[in-house]
Amino acid sequence: MRQCNSSRGERGNPFFAFREAMHAMRHGGPFGGPMGGGPRGRGGERRRMFEGGELRLVFLKLIEDQPRHGYDLIREIESLSGGAYAPSPGVVYPTMTLLLDMGLAEEVESDGPRKLMTITDTGRQHLAERADEVATAIGRLTALAKVSERTDAAPVRRAMHNLKQALHDCLSREGSTRETQLEVARILDEAVGKIERL
Numbered sequence: 001m002r003q004c005n006s007s008r009g010e011r012g013n014p015f016f017a018f019r020e021a022m023h024a025m026r027h028g029g030p031f032g033g034p035m036g037g038g039p040r041g042r043g044g045e046r047r048r049m050f051e052g053g054e055l056r057l058v059f060l061k062l063i064e065d066q067p068r069h070g071y072d073l074i075r076e077i078e079s080l081s082g083g084a085y086a087p088s089p090g091v092v093y094p095t096m097t098l099l100l101d102m103g104l105a106e107e108v109e110s111d112g113p114r115k116l117m118t119i120t121d122t123g124r125q126h127l128a129e130r131a132d133e134v135a136t137a138i139g140r141l142t143a144l145a146k147v148s149e150r151t152d153a154a155p156v157r158r159a160m161h162n163l164k165q166a167l168h169d170c171l172s173r174e175g176s177t178r179e180t181q182l183e184v185a186r187i188l189d190e191a192v193g194k195i196e197r198l
Contacts, residue, residue: 049085054137056095060104060119060127061134067108067116070096080138082145099123 050058062068062076070092078086096117099105104123107115119127127134170176170184 049087049140050137054133055087055091056099056104057127057130057134058137058141059092059095059099060123061138063105063117064119064124064127067110067118069110069114069116071114077141080141080145084144084147085141 049055058077059073062073068076070089073096074086074089074092096105099117100107102122104120104126105117106120108118110116167184171181
């Protein structure tokens with residue numbers, strides 16, 4: 001495998017097309033890839049899942065449905081997105097604090113060790129005034145779930161695993177040459193082209 005590592009990043013490297021295909025699987029679709037990767041745009045640059053105060057509105061909508069704590073909010077957003085996206089605690093808890101400071105939410109006692117956050121009358125009015133924005137933000141999550149369902153296909157994951165193993169077996173065996181690398185790269189590029197034309 002040393003031979004392949006030395007040419008990393010070259011178009012003739014068979015792993016170049018493989019990495020491109022893996023990148024497309026992880027970050028494909030209009031909202032990016034699986035949870036943890038973060039939404040990405042063209043070229044793989046990171047994009048925000050929510051714009052402006054949209055996340056705040058989503059939180060308000062969720063606590064209007066029922067009182068929740070931070071972990072509940074993360075889990076519910078993950079569920080709405082089909083497991084494709086979950087906000088980080090570093091985003092969730094400051095947003096919760098902001099809701100409390102704005103008087104849109106308040107803390108209530110619960111049976112467990114954590115306090116729950118619930119919506120206030122001011123928060124309900126805030127939601128009503130921005131109903132269209134709320135619907136757009138929630139719709140973005142449900143659309144992401146549909147994309148995740150289409151792209152997270154078990155047969156594709158199996159095929160990618162087989163491809164990775166075949167690449168390793170072919171290129172690590174004794175006698176593998178530069179010509180072998182180029183032929184593997186050609187096959188992968190051809191497969192990528194066929195997939196793009198589907």
